[in-house]
Amino acid sequence: MTKTHRRTIRFKLNGRPAIAEIGTHETLVEVLRRDFSLFGARESCGQGLCGCCTALVNGTAVSGCLYLAAFVDGAEVLTVEGLGSGNELHPIQQSFIENCAFQCGFCTPGFILMTKELLDRHPHPTTDEIRHYLSGNLCRCAAYPDIVRAVKAIAER
Amino acid sequence: MRSFDLVEPATLDEAVALLDSQDKSVRAIAGGTALMLMMKTRLFQPTRLVSLRRVNGELRGIRMNGDGGLRIGAMTSLAELEYSPMLASAYPVMSQALRTLSNIRIRNVATLGGHLAHGDPHMDLPPILITLDAKVSAASKRGQRWIGVSDLFAGYYQTSLATDELITAVHVPSQPLGVCCWYEKFTARSADDWPTVGAAVWYSVHSNVITEARVAVSAATDRPMRIAAAEAALTNAPPTAQVFSKAADAAADEVQPISDLHGSASYKREMVRVHVRRALERALNLRSNGAG
Numbered sequence A: 001m002t003k004t005h006r007r008t009i010r011f012k013l014n015g016r017p018a019i020a021e022i023g024t025h026e027t028l029v030e031v032l033r034r035d036f037s038l039f040g041a042r043e044s045c046g047q048g049l050c051g052c053c054t055a056l057v058n059g060t061a062v063s064g065c066l067y068l069a070a071f072v073d074g075a076e077v078l079t080v081e082g083l084g085s086g087n088e089l090h091p092i093q094q095s096f097i098e099n100c101a102f103q104c105g106f107c108t109p110g111f112i113l114m115t116k117e118l119l120d121r122h123p124h125p126t127t128d129e130i131r132h133y134l135s136g137n138l139c140r141c142a143a144y145p146d147i148v149r150a151v152k153a154i155a156e157r
Numbered sequence B: 001m002r003s004f005d006l007v008e009p010a011t012l013d014e015a016v017a018l019l020d021s022q023d024k025s026v027r028a029i030a031g032g033t034a035l036m037l038m039m040k041t042r043l044f045q046p047t048r049l050v051s052l053r054r055v056n057g058e059l060r061g062i063r064m065n066g067d068g069g070l071r072i073g074a075m076t077s078l079a080e081l082e083y084s085p086m087l088a089s090a091y092p093v094m095s096q097a098l099r100t101l102s103n104i105r106i107r108n109v110a111t112l113g114g115h116l117a118h119g120d121p122h123m124d125l126p127p128i129l130i131t132l133d134a135k136v137s138a139a140s141k142r143g144q145r146w147i148g149v150s151d152l153f154a155g156y157y158q159t160s161l162a163t164d165e166l167i168t169a170v171h172v173p174s175q176p177l178g179v180c181c182w183y184e185k186f187t188a189r190s191a192d193d194w195p196t197v198g199a200a201v202w203y204s205v206h207s208n209v210i211t212e213a214r215v216a217v218s219a220a221t222d223r224p225m226r227i228a229a230a231e232a233a234l235t236n237a238p239p240t241a242q243v244f245s246k247a248a249d250a251a252a253d254e255v256q257p258i259s260d261l262h263g264s265a266s267y268k269r270e271m272v273r274v275h276v277r278r279a280l281e282r283a284l285n286l287r288s289n290g291a292g
Ligand SMILES: Cc1cc2nc3c(=O)[nH]c(=O)nc-3n(C[C@H](O)[C@H](O)[C@H](O)COP(=O)(O)OP(=O)(O)OC[C@H]3O[C@@H](n4cnc5c(N)ncnc54)[C@H](O)[C@@H]3O)c2cc1C
Pocket: A047, A048, A049, A066, B027, B028, B029, B030, B031, B032, B033, B034, B035, B036, B037, B052, B074, B075, B100, B101, B102, B103, B106, B109, B110, B111, B112, B113, B114, B115, B116, B117, B118, B122, B123, B124, B125, B161, B165, B166, B167, B168, B192, B193, B194, B195
């Protein structure tokens, strides 16, 4: 690997300044796991289809498996680990627990972050809007009805 | 994925200068959603990628032209387009199609320029832009030129862009009031999948006669294309179920479908028949309801 194939990126990660030495070809999800031990985003399909690798970049959801880590230089990145504050869970996380919106939990970080973008845009979404936003996230345990219920519950709060 | 040289120029001139007319392993990267898939599967192994994300100015933004049409910068994300009130009022057919184009994460990142330059026949917007008579402006070291979206696609994953040429913007002309316009996306797997068949129609009706018609099909064929036989069947005919059926038959006869994981060639031919007809009907219904 030549020198131009590597670089230093500086960005904000879960509210704190972050710095990483990366290869230009590395994806966001790889770097989050390897350099920051953040395992909430995980690569599953690797093709942008399932949403397990979701992270928010400047407030919008991206598939970390298709996003070059180099592109977060200068950006603000939020992962599921940065959502709550201290020992307090975020209301979305709380609602997912209260509504049993998962079984194995593999898809859950992605659904929660996608819900964050949804509620930032539409604080009181209709069921159709919820389905529209979450249609690109797959849950192998098929917790879908409970997920929609969890999202509705926060929106009605 | 193999490592590569990644450059992030700040101006269009620099970006164009960093491309190479002889070397296919040097390419632009916009959102990267399509390119990353190709690199991960090693279908494409770049030596250098020229990122367009820091290029300021003309690649960005949606604005109205002097003639009432829209100029959409190539780096506009599909999500910006989806949420654009200007797009929704000028071309509701596009806003509608964007809602089922992939998923929100991809639309947040994918750009209109990448969508067109990729040359993938399974894209949703090319057939619509063809029927709206849109054109792209392209820039290279040799200067700027216009390419009609209908002339942009040269074959399976092939465009008429030179290796060192960039799309800078897409220009969509303003549409006459009352024109009938619709896009039918047919997916054989999930709702937000790539289409098995995409059928876009555009026609104007005066005194119960179709005076001008454009029909474009994508995904079934090796590239998005206009279907002359269907257009001929519509022109100077009344907008009736019978005429729509005839035009749909003509489209099914004319297309040369390709088999892929979205469907076999013979299945796609039948789906072209069904969805061209539905698009023609839907376009008329929408107009009479005042929603199209
Ligand atoms: C999971 C998934 C599902 C999808 N589903 C659909 C779907 O249902 N319907 C649909 O239509 N599409 C679908 N897509 C495709 C999506 O629309 C494209 O991936 C996207 O539009 C490409 O844009 P990009 O900016 O990411 O392009 P990139 O990946 O950055 O680039 C694609 C190509 O265009 C070139 N390029 C980029 N910008 C320019 C420019 N300005 N000038 C010249 N060349 C340029 C690049 O060199 C490359 O060859 C899907 C994609 C994924 C990953």
